[in-house]
Amino acid sequence: MSSWWTIEEFDREWRSVVHHFNVEDHPWVVEKDQTQSMWAQAYLTGHFFANVRSTQRCEAVNVALAIVLKGKKTYLDIVRAIENLIHQMRINELNENFASSQTKPFPMTKLDDIEGNAATLYTRASFELVQTELKHETLYRPISPPVEVGGSRTYRLTKYRDPEKMYAMVVDVATHTITCSCMKFETRGLPYRHQLHVLKLEELSEIPKSLILSRWMKEAKLSAPSFVDEYVHPELKQMS
Numbered sequence: 001m002s003s004w005w006t007i008e009e010f011d012r013e014w015r016s017v018v019h020h021f022n023v024e025d026h027p028w029v030v031e032k033d034q035t036q037s038m039w040a041q042a043y044l045t046g047h048f049f050a051n052v053r054s055t056q057r058c059e060a061v062n063v064a065l066a067i068v069l070k071g072k073k074t075y076l077d078i079v080r081a082i083e084n085l086i087h088q089m090r091i092n093e094l095n096e097n098f099a100s101s102q103t104k105p106f107p108m109t110k111l112d113d114i115e116g117n118a119a120t121l122y123t124r125a126s127f128e129l130v131q132t133e134l135k136h137e138t139l140y141r142p143i144s145p146p147v148e149v150g151g152s153r154t155y156r157l158t159k160y161r162d163p164e165k166m167y168a169m170v171v172d173v174a175t176h177t178i179t180c181s182c183m184k185f186e187t188r189g190l191p192y193r194h195q196l197h198v199l200k201l202e203e204l205s206e207i208p209k210s211l212i213l214s215r216w217m218k219e220a221k222l223s224a225p226s227f228v229d230e231y232v233h234p235e236l237k238q239m240s
């Protein structure tokens, strides 16, 4: 989902779509209407889901299995196809580890310091998510000078050509903790466009410790127990 809606925005859009297609009484719509708090991003915001939907991994495996099992007729064919798929998934994991530890990602923004810092901290897959957010931070601007009260500074941001979007960003001056009214960080756990824009306004060159969750870091990957190595070919082990 590319949009990040508040509950009010989501409710307005949902009612508009349902009304437009005249499906207020359709059983699927009624069921979804009653369970919005379980599936709609607007209602789930603020709860940490490690940047994945609960069914996402299962869906990906199901799609991959459907492809490799297509046309297989015997039990042996199916077992071999599943073994090959698992083997390929392990190779992908090793390649991700190798890319994270042995290669440098290509910089794609002008915020060299922050992007370079992110590249040293995060695994390659997580870094690419942060890099995408860095590319989008230019869409935002403050609508007034920051207001300083006590130990915090508050910025009000809006989005380019979307003035109805307003975000209140509060920076703890001592720790550089940055909280936002949209609570996207609390949900996804990675620094995102609003925070990265405020990092720029604050003239920071590194991602503050308060915005770094260890689960996304290379260090976490290195210290995690590996259940992969003992099953892979020795040549592949040497790659990692």
Ligand SMILES: [Zn+2]
Residues within 6 Å of the ligand: 167, 180, 181, 182, 183, 184, 194, 195
């Ligand atoms: Zn935000």
